[in-house]
Amino acid sequence: MSSAAPSELERSAFVNEILQKLRLKRQDLNNLSSSQIRKIFEDLSVKEISLLCRTNKKFNKICEDPSFWKNKVLNDYGVKKKYGDTWRETAKNMSKTDMINLNDKWVNGHTYEKILNDATEMKGDDGWEYIRDMYSDTLDEVIGEDFRMEFYEDGDLYYQSYDDNLLEIFNVVGFSVEQIEKLAIVHGREINIIIATIASANKWDKALPSISFDEGLHDKSIMEIFPLFYIIDPIFYVMQFSAYPDDKVFTTIWDFLENY
Numbered sequence: 001m002s003s004a005a006p007s008e009l010e011r012s013a014f015v016n017e018i019l020q021k022l023r024l025k026r027q028d029l030n031n032l033s034s035s036q037i038r039k040i041f042e043d044l045s046v047k048e049i050s051l052l053c054r055t056n057k058k059f060n061k062i063c064e065d066p067s068f069w070k071n072k073v074l075n076d077y078g079v080k081k082k083y084g085d086t087w088r089e090t091a092k093n094m095s096k097t098d099m100i101n102l103n104d105k106w107v108n109g110h111t112y113e114k115i116l117n118d119a120t121e122m123k124g125d126d127g128w129e130y131i132r133d134m135y136s137d138t139l140d141e142v143i144g145e146d147f148r149m150e151f152y153e154d155g156d157l158y159y160q161s162y163d164d165n166l167l168e169i170f171n172v173v174g175f176s177v178e179q180i181e182k183l184a185i186v187h188g189r190e191i192n193i194i195i196a197t198i199a200s201a202n203k204w205d206k207a208l209p210s211i212s213f214d215e216g217l218h219d220k221s222i223m224e225i226f227p228l229f230y231i232i233d234p235i236f237y238v239m240q241f242s243a244y245p246d247d248k249v250f251t252t253i254w255d256f257l258e259n260y
Contacts, residue, residue: 015055018048029056037062046072046095063088078102078113079235097243100190107185108138112194119198120234128202128260131195135159135186142182143175159195159253161246162187189246196249197237199256 019025022040032040037058041049049072053063062068069087073079077094078101084090102113110118115134119127135158139148151157151173160166162184170180185191241249 011051011054014048015051018044018052026055029058032058034058034062038068041068041072042075046076046091050092075103076101078104078111083235083239094239097239099239099242100193102238104190106138106188106191107142107182108134112190115191116194116197116234116238119194120201125202127198131198135195138186142179142186147173159192159250159257160187161189161192161250192246192249192253193238193241196241196244196252197234199253200237201234202256202260 041052041062044052049063053060066087069091073087073091073094076091077099079090079094079099082090084093100112102116103111105111106115115131119130121127122130136148136152139152143151151169157166157169166183166187167180170183175183241252
């Protein structure tokens with residue numbers, strides 16, 4: 001059952017909370033320049049900005065500027081094209097799905113965008129093997145190959161969410177603070193969403209509907225012929241898994257591994 005839309009009183013309370021966080025009063029808003037408002041909006045969520053847009057003409061003018069929302073989408077989510085009729089709608093869609101920021105970097109220094117693009121441009125199982133090798137190589141750099149072979153080779157710790165249980169294991173082993181900080185990124189939400197996306201690509205088998213191949217190709221997986229994500233935009237999958245709770249993300253990964 002969907003929740004009721006907030007009342008005017010509730011919206012006013014939300015706005016007051018935002019202004020309090022910004023250390024601003026309503027009477028201060030008219031004294032802000034457009035550049036100051038844009039700077040303030042950089043650190044606010046899409047929902048917070050949408051609420052503030054109704055409180056002030058200067059705010060609303062910026063909210064009606066497509067270039068503002070285009071920059072917001074690029075900076076907050078690393079997305080370079082519209083996923084909606086407008087950039088503002090795209091920003092709202094990204095916010096609703098709790099989309100990860102593809103601009104952020106994994107522990108190996110590569111952005112999530114680069115990892116996603118590199119993997120999805122590969123054919124067949126190459127994308128998954130790229131992810132697997134990247135993961136192992138990064139663990140070797142962080143904790144050393146011996147520890148990786150001991151603690152990860154059986155698969156129990158691969159592709160897990162960073163939580164108190166993992167932290168306890170790392171502390172018992174005696175990893176340094178720096179190593180644990182890096183392992184938190186190794187097991188972070190962002191990379192797990194990328195991994196689930198690549199696993200989903202490899203789970204699609206046989207030909208897509210309405211596609212036929214020449215004789216001799218009918219029994220081949222479409223992923224053996226060209227990458228599925230040339231047809232289906234991987235960002236849709238990233239958005240989907242961003243909206244998922246962690247357990248559903250890992251269900252996708254482990255279901256794939258069981259049949260890999």
